[in-house]
Amino acid sequence: MLKILYFAGLREALGQSSEQLALPGGMGTVGQLHAHLAARGGAWEALAKTKNLRIAVNQQMAAMDAPLNDGDEVAFFPPVTGG
Amino acid sequence: MKVSVQTEDFDLDVECAALTHGRKDIGALASFVGLVRDANDGAGIARMTLEHYPGMTEKSLAEIVEQARGRWDVLDATVIHRVGELKPGDNIVLVVVASAHRGDAFAACEFIMDFLKTRAPFWKKEETPEGGRWVDARESDDVAAEKWKGR
Structure with missing residues (x-):
C-alpha cells in the first residue's frame, strides 16, 4: 500500500487530504503514479494543472522519475509559501 | 539546536536568552522575525491560516539548520514557525543564530x-x-x- 497525501490548494481542489492506494502493477515511479491519479478525471485534473507541482517521497523532496516502493508515503503539493 | 512548529506565539528575548544562557563563547546573535502584514498583492488581509506537512516540516527545518552549520561557524540556532490561524501583526517565524x-x-x-521560504512545507491561505x-x-x-549556490 501507498499512503498518498495532498496539501493546501491541491487538498481543497481534490476534497481530500489523504488516501491509501495499493501500488498498481507496473507503477514504478512517482510520474506513473501521478499520471494514474490525474487520469481519474474531474477534480483530479488539478494534479496535472497545478503549476510547479512539488512531490515528496517519505518526506524528502523527489522528482517525477523517483522510484516507488510498497509502503512509501507520497505527498503532492503546490510550491511552499511559509516564512 | 532548536526547531519548533507550533500554534503558540514566541518571544524573541526569551529565545535569545535561552541560546546565550551559561556560555561565554558567543560573540554575535543575529535574529529575524517575520510578521503577518495587513495587506498583500493589493488586498486587505483579515487573517491567514498556515498549513504544514507534519513530520516533513520539522525534518526540513532541521536539515536547513544543518546545512547552515556546514557553511558557517554556527554555535547554536533556534527556528520557530507558527501554524494555524494568525492575524495581522502576529509573529509567524523566528530565526536566531549564535556565532x-x-x-x-x-x-x-x-x-x-x-531556504525555509523555498524548501519547508508550509502554505499560507489569506482571508481577503x-x-x-x-x-x-x-x-x-x-x-x-539560488544566490547562495555561488557563495
Whole structure:
C-alpha cells in the first residue's frame, strides 16, 4: 500500500487530504503514479494543472522519475509559501 | 539546536536568552522575525491560516539548520514557525543564530530564512474581502535561495 497525501490548494481542489492506494502493477515511479491519479478525471485534473507541482517521497523532496516502493508515503503539493 | 512548529506565539528575548544562557563563547546573535502584514498583492488581509506537512516540516527545518552549520561557524540556532490561524501583526517565524562573530551569524540567519521560504512545507491561505486565497509562491524567493549556490 501507498499512503498518498495532498496539501493546501491541491487538498481543497481534490476534497481530500489523504488516501491509501495499493501500488498498481507496473507503477514504478512517482510520474506513473501521478499520471494514474490525474487520469481519474474531474477534480483530479488539478494534479496535472497545478503549476510547479512539488512531490515528496517519505518526506524528502523527489522528482517525477523517483522510484516507488510498497509502503512509501507520497505527498503532492503546490510550491511552499511559509516564512 | 532548536526547531519548533507550533500554534503558540514566541518571544524573541526569551529565545535569545535561552541560546546565550551559561556560555561565554558567543560573540554575535543575529535574529529575524517575520510578521503577518495587513495587506498583500493589493488586498486587505483579515487573517491567514498556515498549513504544514507534519513530520516533513520539522525534518526540513532541521536539515536547513544543518546545512547552515556546514557553511558557517554556527554555535547554536533556534527556528520557530507558527501554524494555524494568525492575524495581522502576529509573529509567524523566528530565526536566531549564535556565532562567535557577526559575519557568520548574519549569513547563516539569512540563509536559513531563504531556504525555509523555498524548501519547508508550509502554505499560507489569506482571508481577503473577496474570500480566501492561497498565496502564490514568489519568484523572488527562489532567486534569494539560488544566490547562495555561488557563495
